[in-house]
Structure formats: structure tokens, C-alpha cells
Amino acid sequence: MxxxxxxxxxxxxxxxxxxxxxxxxxxxxxxxxxxxxxxxxxxxxxxxxxxxxxxxxxxxxxxxxxxxxxxxxxxxxxxxxxxxxxxxxxxxxxxxxxxxxxxxSAPEPRTLQVGGLVVDVDRRAAALDGGPLALTRREFDLLAYLAARADRVVSRKELLAEVWQLTYGDDQTIDVHLSWLRRKLGESAARPRYLHTVRGVGFMLSAPQ
Incomplete structure (x- = not known):
């Protein structure tokens, strides 16, 4: 090796x-x-x-x-x-x-807000309804990427390419990280607030209605 x-x-x-x-x-x-x-x-x-x-x-x-x-x-x-x-x-x-x-890859300095969710890309910090979120590096990258494309469906292939920098991979990796992210956002796949699964297409981050 x-x-x-x-x-x-x-x-x-x-x-x-x-x-x-x-x-x-x-x-x-x-x-x-x-x-x-x-x-x-x-x-x-x-x-x-x-x-x-x-x-x-x-x-x-x-x-x-x-x-x-x-x-x-x-x-x-x-x-x-x-x-x-x-x-x-x-x-x-x-x-x-x-x-x-x-x-x-250096993130662009900016702050993204989707409802009560605030993502500071420059400081690599996120908060929900004023409370800080304890995210791993990969969870933050995933959340920031989706927040920058709020209200848009993002495919698994795009997430693998842009967040994981892979042209191919196991969908399970995405599912595991999304599950952890949902838990930290206080939601689940069955009862989503911010992270929505569009079956057969991908995922979308949007503010609660």
C-alpha cells in the first residue's frame, strides 16, 4: 500500500x-x-x-x-x-x-437561513431555533450543501459527487448521515420538518410550513 x-x-x-x-x-x-x-x-x-x-x-x-x-x-x-x-x-x-x-476546498463565507435553521458556512457552525447543533464534519457539509439549495430536490448522485466527491458509492452512506442529521434536527423520515425525502428522486431541505 x-x-x-x-x-x-x-x-x-x-x-x-x-x-x-x-x-x-x-x-x-x-x-x-x-x-x-x-x-x-x-x-x-x-x-x-x-x-x-x-x-x-x-x-x-x-x-x-x-x-x-x-x-x-x-x-x-x-x-x-x-x-x-x-x-x-x-x-x-x-x-x-x-x-x-x-x-x-474552502467554503464561501456566507450564512444560510432556512426557517429557524441557520448555517454559517464560514465558521462551520449551525443552529436551530437559536440553539447550536453539534454536527460532525460530514454532517455539516451535507447540511450546508442542502441549505444552499433550499426548496430544491437534490439527487443521491449529486450528493455523492458534491459532498463525498465520489462518482459512485453506496447509497447507505447517504442514508446513515441523513438519519443522524434528522435526529439532531429533532425529526425523523416518517415525520420530517426540514429534511424531506422525495421518493425515487432525492432529498430537499425546506422550512416547516
Whole structure:
């Protein structure tokens, strides 16, 4: 993996265990982290939570398990993306380039308001009815993108391309993040207030009527 990334002009630093990796991240923050869950000293999910405790760096998790509960667990723990072993160097490089593009893109300074929902894109802060919302980086990106297109239906394909910077992917990733976002907005798919599903088309953010 190191050889493949180096061949694609990435500068790679490796760590043999979670504690060494955490020390590296805290002392010399990287542009992105590829976290193999098969660590000798810590459970992979625990290591991921510790990374999230010290850095907002994009994290791609490499896992041997390809099942829904594992994917949800990793995303909930703070992963930005995941890869199921075995994977090719091309696949890894494409995923890494995607998270790096997203992390490096500077948001336009502006504040968006949809009903009682206020999204400050420049400060990366959001509030609902005056109360701050505790959002992950991906949740904020998703909310800001939808808020900038309020009252317009946005397709899954567009969300993957613009929020995740992917040309293809698992719809489940979008569904999981939307579910978390709805919960923080105090609503559900069955009883939406701001986030509406347009069956077979996509999603729309709009002010409550």
C-alpha cells in the first residue's frame, strides 16, 4: 500500500501501532489518515475515536468486514470513508484523492437561513431555533450543501459527487448521515420538518410550513 501511494506522488508515513499513529498525528498532522482496523495494540474503532478526539483529519478505514452493522459502526465512530479488503491501489488512490479534495476546498463565507435553521458556512457552525447543533464534519457539509439549495430536490448522485466527491458509492452512506442529521434536527423520515425525502428522486431541505 505504501509503495502504491508513493508511486502516485503521495508522501506516506507509516505507524506500526495505534499509539505511534496518534503520536504522529498530534505532532505532525497529516492531510489524511488510512486506518487499518487490524491493529496490534488497540481495537480499530477505539483508535478511530481517539483520532477524532485530537484531529479533524479525514480518515479512511480499511476493514475486512463488509456488512451493514460494521459500516454503520465505523461511520458513527467518525470515519469519512471506508474500504473493504482486499482493494487495489487504484481504488485506494481514488478514495484518498476524493477525501483530500473535499478537505482542501474552502467554503464561501456566507450564512444560510432556512426557517429557524441557520448555517454559517464560514465558521462551520449551525443552529436551530437559536440553539447550536453539534454536527460532525460530514454532517455539516451535507447540511450546508442542502441549505444552499433550499426548496430544491437534490439527487443521491449529486450528493455523492458534491459532498463525498465520489462518482459512485453506496447509497447507505447517504442514508446513515441523513438519519443522524434528522435526529439532531429533532425529526425523523416518517415525520420530517426540514429534511424531506422525495421518493425515487432525492432529498430537499425546506422550512416547516
Amino acid at each position: 505504501i509503495h502504491e501511494l508513493g508511486r502516485r506522488q503521495h508522501v506516506v508515513r507509516s505507524a506500526g501501532c495505534a499509539l505511534d499513529a496518534l503520536r504522529e498525528i498530534s505532532q505532525a498532522p497529516p492531510d489524511a489518515v488510512i486506518l487499518d482496523l487490524g491493529l496490534p495494540d488497540l481495537d480499530g474503532s477505539e483508535a478511530l475515536r481517539m483520532v477524532r478526539g485530537i484531529s479533524d483529519v479525514p480518515v479512511i478505514v480499511a476493514t475486512a468486514r463488509d456488512d451493514e452493522s460494521e459500516i454503520v459502526r465505523l461511520l458513527r465512530a467518525g470515519a469519512d470513508d471506508y474500504l473493504v479488503k482486499p482493494f487495489s491501489g487504484d481504488h485506494l488512490s481514488a478514495r484518498l484523492d476524493a477525501v483530500l479534495r473535499r478537505a482542501r
